[in-house]
Amino acid sequence: MKKMTTFELCISAFFAALTAVLAQIAIPIGPVPITLGSFAVLLSGVLLGAKSGTVSQIVYVLLGAVGVPVFASFKAGVGVLAGPTGGYIAGYILAAWIAGFIAGRFGNKIYVLLLAAFAGYLVYTAAGTFWYMFSTGTGLSETLMVCVIPFLPGDAIKIVLAAALAHQLRPVLQNRYLAKSVKSAEK
Numbered sequence: 001m002k003k004m005t006t007f008e009l010c011i012s013a014f015f016a017a018l019t020a021v022l023a024q025i026a027i028p029i030g031p032v033p034i035t036l037g038s039f040a041v042l043l044s045g046v047l048l049g050a051k052s053g054t055v056s057q058i059v060y061v062l063l064g065a066v067g068v069p070v071f072a073s074f075k076a077g078v079g080v081l082a083g084p085t086g087g088y089i090a091g092y093i094l095a096a097w098i099a100g101f102i103a104g105r106f107g108n109k110i111y112v113l114l115l116a117a118f119a120g121y122l123v124y125t126a127a128g129t130f131w132y133m134f135s136t137g138t139g140l141s142e143t144l145m146v147c148v149i150p151f152l153p154g155d156a157i158k159i160v161l162a163a164a165l166a167h168q169l170r171p172v173l174q175n176r177y178l179a180k181s182v183k184s185a186e187k
Contacts, residue, residue, distance in 0.1 A: 007176065008052045015044040015056035016063065019092070020070035028073070032085050032132070032147045034154055035072045038124065041092045042117045042162035045099025047169055053096035061089060087131020091124035098123050108170045113163035121159055 004012070023037030045053040060070060061081070069076040071089060081089060099120030106112040125148060133143045 004051070004055070008048075008055075011048060011173075012052045012055040012059065015040060015048060015053070016059035019044070019057065019060045020063065020068075023070060023072045024074065026072040029150060030146055031136075032088070032128070032151075033072050034151060036158075037072065038088075038092070038121075038155070039158040039162060041095055041124065042099055042120050042158060043165060045096035045120050046103045046113050046116045046162055046166040047173065048096075048100060049104040050097050050100035053100035054093060057092045057096040061093060064089065082135070084132050084135045085128065086135070088124055088128030090131070091127030094127065095120035095124035103166065103170075108167060110163060110167050113166050114159065117159040117162045117166075121155055125155075 019037050019040040022040045023035050025036040027034040041057060044056045047053070048056065064070045064076050065078050065081060067076045071080050072085075080086060099116045102116035102119055103113055106116075129143055129147050132138065132147050133140060136143075138146070
């Protein structure tokens with residue numbers, strides 16, 4: 001695996017922090033709160049790509065696991081990951097990877113970024129839904145009514161915003177990478 005550049009490390013750290021901050025913008029509507037953290041996850045994948053997006057979410061999850069209060073409502077610890085909502089949080093890692101993989105493989109077309117963000121959404125939603133069912137002993141239909149259905153309108157907005165924002169920012173980041181590599185080659 002190729003080493004990450006300083007820029008990639010910094011942008012990954014920024015997105016870990018962004019996820020932590022946006023996770024605090026939460027509306028507690030039941031056992032699973034509505035947060036903007038999932039928006040940061042989708043954006044990290046479609047904007048940064050598979051490697052940096054995944055690293056950002058690994059850092060976010062590890063920070064929370066070791067006790068830094070980065071999860072929704074300033075929660076932290078392995079207990080949160082083992083609790084009913086832990087599957088969503090753990091699913092963020094794979095969601096960022098799959099969204100980043102699709103966006104990186106198929107380009108900056110808006111429909112590709114929408115598909116990539118939607119795939120990331122499906123990954124963390126599936127992981128969270130199955131973990132919620134397992135950890136609470138709740139059936140599928142009840143879990144869907146509590147954990148998925150109420151979130152669909154907001155999740156659709158997050159998917160569209162992440163794709164639209166990435167569509168605008170990806171060329172800027174690519175220029176940043178290119179400018180850095182050109183400067184290195186000139187030395």
